Amino acid sequence: MTHRPDTSATAVPGPLTDERREIQALARDFAMNEVLPLANELDPQQGAIPDSLRGQMAEMGFFGLLIPEEHGGLGLGVFEYCLVAEELARAWLSVSGLLARGNGMGGGFTAEQQKRLLPLVANGEYLxxxxxxxxxxxxxxxxxxxxxxxxxxxxxxxxxxxxxxxxxxxxxxxxxxxxxxxxxxxxxxxxxxxxxxxxxxxxxxxxxxxxxxxxxxxxxxxxxxxxxxxxxxxxxxxxxxxxxGFYLAVSGLEVGRAHTAARAIGLARAGLEDSIAYVREREQFGRPIGDFQAIRFKIAQMATEIEASRRLMYHVATEIDQGRRCSLEASMAKLSASEMAERVTSEALQIHGGAGYTTDFAVERHWRDARLTRIFEGTSEIQLRVISDELLGRSA
Structure with a gap:
């Protein structure tokens, strides 16, 4: 089995508590052992996420991360939600998107609807x-x-x-x-x-x-x-x-953008980790290509950009969980992570050379999916508009 280095949380202090590390490890194990094999099999043939995987996610409580305990959820915060999203996206972006079909979908529910429907959402029966x-x-x-x-x-x-x-x-x-x-x-x-x-x-x-x-x-x-x-x-x-209804539509933008940042980081991490594994095995001119400075510097740059985006995403998730408005920072996190993800996965494909431009390696999937993160949940251009309006005031 190919060695896959863990580049997700090296010496992370502060907000990554022991409990959060356990959640992260649980999600990572599920993503790498259950989701990734399915992604590698089904994505090339555009196959559907199986119901059995959705059932496993429900059993693990993933659809109820943000749902209060009194309604059958885990009552956790956006930080934990983003931790799980990053791990799932590292394996398959679509599965990390499925996560949002439960969490965060109950906005606007009346008290009666919350009581009736949120327990069904939490156990995956009402997505x-x-x-x-x-x-x-x-x-x-x-x-x-x-x-x-x-x-x-x-x-x-x-x-x-x-x-x-x-x-x-x-x-x-x-x-x-x-x-x-x-x-x-x-x-x-x-x-x-x-x-x-x-x-x-x-x-x-x-x-x-x-x-x-x-x-x-x-x-x-x-x-x-x-x-x-x-x-x-x-x-x-x-x-x-x-x-x-417009206010309901925009009320979850901060959470949605943090979630998308986490997914973009997961995709970038996939490109980086696949590349590290590849450069240790691929030989040219009599030695592994990971010995060449040009490749080593690419890896270093990719890892640095991922970590910078992750720290900003952690900050935004913490601000949301503490009840502070952070529309500016959420847009920055989404912009930073999505633009970074396309760069990093493109570099990953380049590192793989001709092999990267085939469907034999997952890196092409990471690259294709990373491109989408610059579009959904507000395009990069919309994020720039939000950021500049916050800093300069709205233009006429």
Whole structure:
């Protein structure tokens, strides 16, 4: 078996307590022994994450990391959530994304819904997917045109949604639609509402059809374009207050960006660790290529960039857990980690040479998936906009 060096937490002081190290070790063992073999087998053929793996994640409590203990979860913080996410992403980005189909999906639930549904979320029986973005409303998420109108005691939804990952396998969708037809051009975010759309796992609700998005990576599950054709929802499907769905959509941005930073770090770590293993075995000119300074310096630079991004992510997770606003730092962490992940995985592919440009080595998967982290949860350009607005004030 190829030696895989641990580059995840060398001499980490302070926030990595003994309890957190145990959680990290548990997640790492699961990722390397259960997730990685499946990723290596299934990703090249675009196979689906098996239900059995989802069941194992549920048994380990991974879907309930952020759910309070009174609702059946582990009651842990964003720091622990990010530790687990990094380990899972090191094996397969898609599985680390599956983690978020439980944790963090209950925003807007009423007290009654929390009592009824969160225990099901924690044990993996009630996982969700977002139906938020549209063809003309990606970064400009306030520009939604999907419409929900009242009809007696029901809501009727018409429109389309894009980038709905896991929409088929989820047990419910969180749907965002415009309930006020008179969009204010000056304040387009007003009049957007959120809805809980419950459905059987493995199918779409009546009146909803889907087309698969043909992705270059993020395999293991499907991403959909959804069409809603006069879909009827009960009156109590509304999540939170009518017209305030936009605030629900953006309320979890700090956690989402910390989570994405952790996933990007995991991908970069995969590239680094695979490269270290490779340069010890690959020989040219009569010796391992790890003896050549050019390769050694690449490895050193990759490791340094990963650790710098990890420390910033740890800081953001700590700030969130302590209840302090950190939108600036969260955007910095997401920007730093995602840009770093593409650089590091690209260097990893370069270190592998021609072999890296084949599907025989996992490094090409790390590279493909790392590219996505610069796009989802807010593009790098959006993060730069957030950061510059925090520092300079918003431009006219």
């Amino acid at each position: 969700g997917a977002y139906a938020l973005s549209e063809a003309e409303a990606g970064s400009d998420v306030a520009n939604l045109s999907c419409r929900a109108r009242r009809d007696g005691d029901e809501w009727v939804v018409t429109g389309t949604k894009m980038w709905c990952t896991y929409a088929d396998e989820a047990d419910y969708l969180v749907l965002f639609a415009r309930t006020d037809p008179d969009k204010d051009p000056a304040k387009p975010h007003r009049g957007i509402s959120a809805f809980l759309v419950e459905k059987p796992r493995g199918t779409f609700p009546p009146g909803v059809t889907g087309s698969k998005v043909r992705k270059i990576g993020y395999h293991g599950w499907n991403t959909w374009e959804l069409s809603f054709d006069e879909v009827r929802l009960p009156g109590d499907a509304l999540l939170g207050e009518e017209g305030r």
